Structures are given as C-alpha cells and as structure tokens.
Amino acid sequence: MAKIGESEKKLLEAALKAMRNAYLLWGFRVGAAVIAEDGQVYEGCNVESWVSGLGTCAERCTINHAVLHGNHKIEEIAVVMDVNSHKKPMPCGACLQYIYDFAENPKIKVVTANAENGRIQFETVKVKTIEELLPFPFRK
Numbered sequence: 001m002a003k004i005g006e007s008e009k010k011l012l013e014a015a016l017k018a019m020r021n022a023y024l025l026w027g028f029r030v031g032a033a034v035i036a037e038d039g040q041v042y043e044g045c046n047v048e049s050w051v052s053g054l055g056t057c058a059e060r061c062t063i064n065h066a067v068l069h070g071n072h073k074i075e076e077i078a079v080v081m082d083v084n085s086h087k088k089p090m091p092c093g094a095c096l097q098y099i100y101d102f103a104e105n106p107k108i109k110v111v112t113a114n115a116e117n118g119r120i121q122f123e124t125v126k127v128k129t130i131e132e133l134l135p136f137p138f139r140k
C-alpha cells in the first residue's frame with residue numbers, strides 16, 4: 001500500500017461516491033475525482049453507450065466536470081475501480097494523455113485503488129506521477 005495523505009483520502013472517497021453513478025451497459029464501474037486549480041474537488045464516472053467509442057471514461061468525465069467550472073489545470077487525480085469486475089485499476093492510454101493535457105505539471109499524482117462492497121481497499125492504493133505513467137506524451 002502506498003503512503004497517502006488527507007488529500008489522497010479525500011479524493012479517493014469522492015471517486016468512490018461518483019463510482020456509484022457509473023452508467024453501465026456491459027463494462028465495469030469506475031469513479032474518479034480531481035483537485036482542480038480552484039482548489040475544489042470535481043468527480044466523474046464512466047458513461048457507456050451502445051455505440052462503441054461514444055461513451056466516456058470516468059477520468060475524462062471528471063476533467064470535463066472541472067473544465068465546466070472554469071478550470072484548465074488539475075493538481076491531482078484519483079481513480080477507483082470496482083474490484084468485482086476489474087482487478088487492476090489504471091487509466092487507459094487515452095485518459096493518460098487527457099490527464100497529461102490538463103496536469104498542472106508532469107509531477108501531479110495519479111492515485112488508483114480498487115473498491116469492494118462500497119469501500120476503498122486501501123491495501124490496493126498506488127500513487128504514481130503522470131510522467132511515470134506516460135513518459136512520452138503527445139505534444140505539438
């Protein structure tokens with residue numbers, strides 16, 4: 001288990017709460033939460049569609065939520081996945097790029113964890129920086 005502070009706990013709990021609202025057709029529940037440049041926490045969940053590729057991941061939903069409130073930078077993100085359907089919580093490649101695009105700097109933390117029966121499994125928490133997870137981001 002990674003050592004985490006109050007800000008990581010707060011984000012994980014917000015992501016867990018958002019995960020309950022995931023809109024599923026065939027996949028698994030994911031919740032995410034960011035601390036944005038205004039200091040507020042914004043949450044999101046995955047939203048699926050019958051049309052492949054039309055739905056959105058929780059991470060991008062969360063960042064869009066922060067943007068909706070006038071933020072263009074995030075300082076940290078937490079992602080929680082339902083353990084009953086997915087064992088290794090990790091943002092997909094598209095979301096890693098999206099997180100990088102909105103990251104305050106390449107050192108922002110990406111905190112991941114599994115959830116089971118409505119609780120964070122704190123022994124599964126991992127903390128990495130976005131540059132560790134995406135060392136070669138797309139840039140123009």
Ligand SMILES: [Zn+2]
Nearest residue numbers: 057091092095
């Ligand atoms: Zn994704």
